[in-house]
Amino acid sequence: MSAELQHPVYVVQRHDATSMHFDLRLEVDGVLVSWAVPKGPSTDPADKRLAVKVDDHELSYATFEGVIGRESDGTRRYGTGSVIVWDLGTFENITTHDGAAISAAAAIDRGHLVVDVHGQKVGGGFSLTRTKMSGRGENWLLVKVDDAHADRRRKPAVTQLESVLSGRTNDEVAAEVRTRPPDRGTS
C-alpha cells in the first residue's frame, strides 16, 4: 500500500476512540502534522469544524488501519479503538502572507494554513486557522474554501463511513480483530 503513496500526503483517518473523531494529517517536512477533528471535514463553507492540534505522526502511519489496543492490564489507553483510512491523497500548500507564498511549516507557525486537497472524498481548498479558544490542546478551525468543490448538501463525514483503502468500516475492522486467532508470529 505504501508503495502507492503520493506526496505530499493528505490523509484523514476515522478513529473510533473514547470520543469518535477524524485525524487530519498533512505531510510537512517529512512528518504528518496532525489535527483531531471531532466532526470530520465538511464540504460546506459555512461550517467551522474544531480541529485540535495533536502530535505529529510518522509518514508510515498514513496507511495504518487496525485497532489500537488496551494496556497490558486491560485499561483503555488514550486512542484505544479502531482506525480506518477515511480519505487519502495529496495536497498543495497555497498559503500566502502579504501577497507572497509561504511554506507550510511557516504557515503552521503563524497559525493560518490554506491547502488545496486532492482526496477521494473531499477536494479543493481548506483553511486551518488557530484560535484563542481554550481547551485541552491548541484549537484550530477547519473550514472549506468556497470553491468549485464546495457543497452545502454533501455530508461525507456522516454518509461515507468506509475506508478508501479496504472498503471496511470502523466496526468491521474492530470485529475482525476480535475474531482473529491469537498471533503466533515470531516478532
Ligand code: MN
Ligand atoms: Mn486519533
